[in-house]
Amino acid sequence: MLYLPVSLGRHEVAALCEDVRARLVSGGAEVVVCDASGLGPPALSTVDALARMQLAARRAGGRIRLRDPAPALRALIDLTGLPIELEGQAEQREPALGVEEAVEPGDPAV
Numbered sequence: 001m002l003y004l005p006v007s008l009g010r011h012e013v014a015a016l017c018e019d020v021r022a023r024l025v026s027g028g029a030e031v032v033v034c035d036a037s038g039l040g041p042p043a044l045s046t047v048d049a050l051a052r053m054q055l056a057a058r059r060a061g062g063r064i065r066l067r068d069p070a071p072a073l074r075a076l077i078d079l080t081g082l083p084i085e086l087e088g089q090a091e092q093r094e095p096a097l098g099v100e101e102a103v104e105p106g107d108p109a110v
Contacts, residue, residue, distance in 0.1 A: 001067070002016070002020065002023065003034075006038060007046075016053055021057070021060045024061060031085075032064050032065070033087070034065065035068065036066045047080050066087065067087045
């Protein structure tokens with residue numbers, strides 16, 4: 001398991017990407033699980049760092065998976081469309097947004 005620091009700035013990204021590559025290449029794993037429970041408030045720099053780590057993992061033939069990301073980080077990842085697997089308790093997730101259609105009186109049945 002790779003424990004992520006409180007903040008993911010540009011300075012930490014190179015070392016984290018190298019760590020992900022090393023775990024995939026030398027360890028023979030397909031997935032590097034990254035514990036995100038210690039991350040501070042998410043920002044776009046956090047998403048950028050995660051995207052770079054995912055790219056490094058893909059280039060090494062694997063992928064990363066986040067364990068216990070905060071609901072705000074989940075929402076930011078969903079918003080940006082970043083293809084990262086997420087783990088965590090279902091209770092922490094926000095409910096899926098649905099689309100409701102209003103029916104007007106006099107509308108024909110479909």
